[in-house]
């Protein structure tokens with residue numbers, strides 16, 4: 001960040017944000033189908049899921065732009081949307097930042113930041129807005145107009161505008177999607193720093209698993225209007241609730257089996273399948289990074305069928321004894337694997353994941 005020395009963002013009184021059995025029906029679609037999620041004061045939760053799974057609807061209902069069909073939203077245990085009450089958006093203490101963080105072109109940059117402070121006397125609003133601009137490193141541009149700003153600078157002004165009223169809850173809908181990859185990482189870090197400083201309870205919508213892992217204290221994975229799993233990044237990576245979550249957080253080989261009398265018989269040994277019964281169809285997942293290749297070590301015999309250079313890593317296709325299809329494997333590029341190499345493939349059975357095979361949803 002260039003320009004002025006940074007100040008600190010003013011801290012807020014963080015609030016608990018609770019969704020209880022939240023449901024939203026449209027004519028032909030159920031956008032939310034009974035979502036329960038409790039977000040602790042000051043916690044940063046990323047809502048992750050594919051397009052159309054209901055993330056934005058959840059955010060809009062939290063903001064008060066939309067009403068639930070059933071269920072409740074509570075802020076600090078007080079109902080703000082539900083059968084008993086509906087609190088207007090401006091009375092919820094909630095800040096919003098959308099993907100399209102359009103600044104008003106006819107207002108100065110300072111005017112844009114002060115926009116949400118109309119309740120304050122002018123001089124005070126100016127002082128607060130200037131402090132927020134200083135925090136994002138742009139106080140020197142206070143009297144300029146938005147058209148001179150780069151994409152990253154626009155984003156910083158939008159951030160300053162969102163934090164300046166000191167919202168107890170900050171809701172962000174794909175805030176980084178308009179930025180190119182390099183700028184995105186820098187803005188993620190800056191935003192995270194700012195959210196921690198303000199201590200606002202935050203919900204960030206994204207459909208990038210990496211972004212969710214980077215920013216969220218917890219990640220709430222949604223699918224088709226439901227919350228599939230909520231937890232820390234490591235939890236979701238190591239103990240995904242189902243195949244859908246496993247696919248989000250790791251590149252995996254999926255291999256279909258029938259469950260035997262007590263377990264699943266695979267080339268890496270018998271795998272337990274406690275949630276399944278004999279005869280069920282199971283999908284065994286082996287992570288692409290979970291296959292250790294060596295030239296003369298122990299493990300299953302294999303042969304490299306294809307090598308793709310991906311920078312630091314190489315993605316290999318390896319025919320491995322006992323498997324019907326080649327396994328995809330990620331290995332260090334520097335190991336110099338080549339097509340046709342004879343290898344040994346070591347796969348830790350404890351790292352394999354087993355799920356019921358999903359019907360196509």
Ligand SMILES: Nc1ncnc2c1ncn2[C@@H]1O[C@H](COP(=O)(O)OP(=O)(O)OP(=O)(O)O)[C@@H](O)[C@H]1O
Nearest residue numbers: 026029030031050051052053054055056057058207
């Ligand atoms: N105003 C509306 N009228 C009718 N259907 C709607 C409306 N808003 C959302 N939907 C539907 O509800 C579902 C959830 O939409 P929502 O925008 O919440 O998803 P999303 O996960 O935020 O998607 P994206 O990542 O594409 O923004 C979708 O099937 C969508 O078409």
